[in-house]
Amino acid sequence: MLQRLFFLLIVRPLVLIVIGLNIRHRERIPLTGPAIVVSNHNSHLDTLVLMTLLPWRLLPRLRPVAAKDYFFRNRLLAWFAVHIMHIIPLEREILDRHQDPFAACSEALQNGDILILFPEGSRGDPEQLSTFKTGIAHLAKRNPDVPITPIFLHGLGKALPKGEAILVPFFCDVFIGDAVRWSGDRGSFMTSLEQEIKTLAEEGYCPAWE
Amino acid sequence: MLSHITPSVLAALGGVLGILVVASLIAALLKRLHPDKNYSELIQRIRSWWIMIGIFSGAILLSRTASILFFAFVSFLALKEYLSLIPTRRADRRVLFWAYAAIPVQYYWVHEQWYGMFIIFIPVYLFLLLPMRMVMIGETKEFLRAAGTLHWGLMTMVFSLSHAAFFLVLDGTHNPAGGGAGLVLYLIFLTQFNDVAQYVWGKLTGRHKIIPKVSPNKTWEGFLGGVGTTTALAVLLAPHLTPLTLVESLGAGLLIALGGFIGDVTISALKRDIGVKDSGSLLPGHGGILDRIDSLTYTAPLLFHYVYYLHY
Numbered sequence: 001m002l003q004r005l006f007f008l009l010i011v012r013p014l015v016l017i018v019i020g021l022n023i024r025h026r027e028r029i030p031l032t033g034p035a036i037v038v039s040n041h042n043s044h045l046d047t048l049v050l051m052t053l054l055p056w057r058l059l060p061r062l063r064p065v066a067a068k069d070y071f072f073r074n075r076l077l078a079w080f081a082v083h084i085m086h087i088i089p090l091e092r093e094i095l096d097r098h099q100d101p102f103a104a105c106s107e108a109l110q111n112g113d114i115l116i117l118f119p120e121g122s123r124g125d126p127e128q129l130s131t132f133k134t135g136i137a138h139l140a141k142r143n144p145d146v147p148i149t150p151i152f153l154h155g156l157g158k159a160l161p162k163g164e165a166i167l168v169p170f171f172c173d174v175f176i177g178d179a180v181r182w183s184g185d186r187g188s189f190m191t192s193l194e195q196e197i198k199t200l201a202e203e204g205y206c207p208a209w210e
Numbered sequence: 211m212l213s214h215i216t217p218s219v220l221a222a223l224g225g226v227l228g229i230l231v232v233a234s235l236i237a238a239l240l241k242r243l244h245p246d247k248n249y250s251e252l253i254q255r256i257r258s259w260w261i262m263i264g265i266f267s268g269a270i271l272l273s274r275t276a277s278i279l280f281f282a283f284v285s286f287l288a289l290k291e292y293l294s295l296i297p298t299r300r301a302d303r304r305v306l307f308w309a310y311a312a313i314p315v316q317y318y319w320v321h322e323q324w325y326g327m328f329i330i331f332i333p334v335y336l337f338l339l340l341p342m343r344m345v346m347i348g349e350t351k352e353f354l355r356a357a358g359t360l361h362w363g364l365m366t367m368v369f370s371l372s373h374a375a376f377f378l379v380l381d382g383t384h385n386p387a388g389g390g391a392g393l394v395l396y397l398i399f400l401t402q403f404n405d406v407a408q409y410v411w412g413k414l415t416g417r418h419k420i421i422p423k424v425s426p427n428k429t430w431e432g433f434l435g436g437v438g439t440t441t442a443l444a445v446l447l448a449p450h451l452t453p454l455t456l457v458e459s460l461g462a463g464l465l466i467a468l469g470g471f472i473g474d475v476t477i478s479a480l481k482r483d484i485g486v487k488d489s490g491s492l493l494p495g496h497g498g499i500l501d502r503i504d505s506l507t508y509t510a511p512l513l514f515h516y517v518y519y520l521h522y
Contacts (some may be wrong), residue, residue, distance in 0.1 A: 020287070072228065157327075168304075169293075170294045171291060207295060207297040207484070208297035209298060210300055
C-alpha cells in the first residue's frame, strides 16, 4: 500500500514528467514472473525507471537486487529499501564460501517474482559501461528456464550521477532487448549478455557528455 | 469561468474541434477503403493532435494562469529535449540546472505583466549569468560551444515561446473581438495550419526543391502554396480574433507563413547537424516536441512584436 502510494505520487510523476522516457521495443517487457531484468547502472534513478517500465499490477512482485553494505548503512535507508523498494540485499564481499550469496534471489524467482539486477555491480562513472560481474551467470545457471531481459538505459547518469544530490532533467532513452536464457556455459553466457547490451547501446544516438 | 473568453474565441475552438472530427473521419474512411495500405502513422498523428489540442483548449478555457502554465510546461519539455539531444559538458550540470530554473521565472514575469523584465531577463541577465556560473566551475575546454549552445536553447525554447503566453496578459480593451486568448489562438492555429498546408501543397504539387541541403522534402510549390493558404486564412480570421486591420492581417499572414517555414528548417538544421531524424518520441506520429513547436519558435516572437507595435 505504502509502496503503491510512493510510486503513484512521487516516482511516476518524477519519471514521466521531470525526466521523461523514450522507450524502444516496449513489447519486449516481461509481463509475468518469474523473470530477470538486467541493465547498465549509472544512477539511483535506474531502479525507479525500471520499476515503472513493468506493468503496474506487478509492482509488489518486483525485487531489485541491491548492495547490502550500501543500503543497510543506516536504519532509515534500510527501512525504505526493504519496505518501499522491496530489495533483496546482496553481500558484495563473500565471507563464507559454503553459503550461496544468491540463495534469496533463487527463492524469489521460485515464488514468481521479477528480479532487477545490475551486473556492473555499482553505478561507476556516469554513462560508462564497466565489465559485468559473473553473479548473473551463477543465477541463470541455477534457474535455466527464467527469461533474462537486457535493457540499456541512457541519460539517467546525466540526470543524477553518483555523488550528486541535485537532479537535472534529461530525457532517458530506454532500449529493451530480446530475452536470453542460460546457454550452458558461463563464458559464452556472459559474452552474449554483454554483447546484447552493447548492441542495444549502439541502436540509439547518445550525445557526447564529457 | 469563461469570462476571459470571448464568443468568437469559443467559436474558433469549436472550429478546430470540427476540423479534428473531419480529419478523424477521413482517416477512418481511408482505412476502410484501402485496407491493404498502412495508415497507422496518419492515425497516430491525428490521435496525438486530439491530445495536444485537448490539453491546450482545456488550459485556455480554464483560466489565464492555466494557459501561462501550459506554455511554461511546453518550454520545459522543449528545453529538456534540446539539452538531451545536444552534446553537453559534465562540468555544466549545475549550469543547466539554472537554465531550467529560468523557465518559471520567465513565465512569472509574464503572469505579472512586467513587460520590461520579460523582454530582458533571458537576453540580458541569463546571457550574462550562465557563462559566469561556468567560469566559476572553471572548465575552459569547449567553453564557447557550451555557452553558445545553452544560450541558443534558452532563447529558442523559453524566450521565444514565452511570447505566445504574453499575448494572454495584454490589455484586453485593445482587442475586444478576441482578447488575449484570441491572439494566442490566431498564432497557434495559423502556425500549425501553415505546417500542414505547406506539407499538403508539397505532397500534391511539389517538384522544385527549396533548401535541399537542410530539408530535402521541402519544395517551392509547398512553400508558396502554404504562404497563399495561410495568408488567406489569416485575413479571414483577423476580424474575429485580433485587432488587426485588413492590410495588417495580410502582413500577419505572410509573417506567420514565412516565419513558420524558417523555424521549421532551423530545427531541421539542428537535427541534421546532430544526425537524428526525429527529436524524440513524445508525440507518436509527429516525433518529439521540437518537431511540433519548431515553427512556433519563430512565429511567436514575430507575430507578438508585430501586433504589439501596431496596437499596444
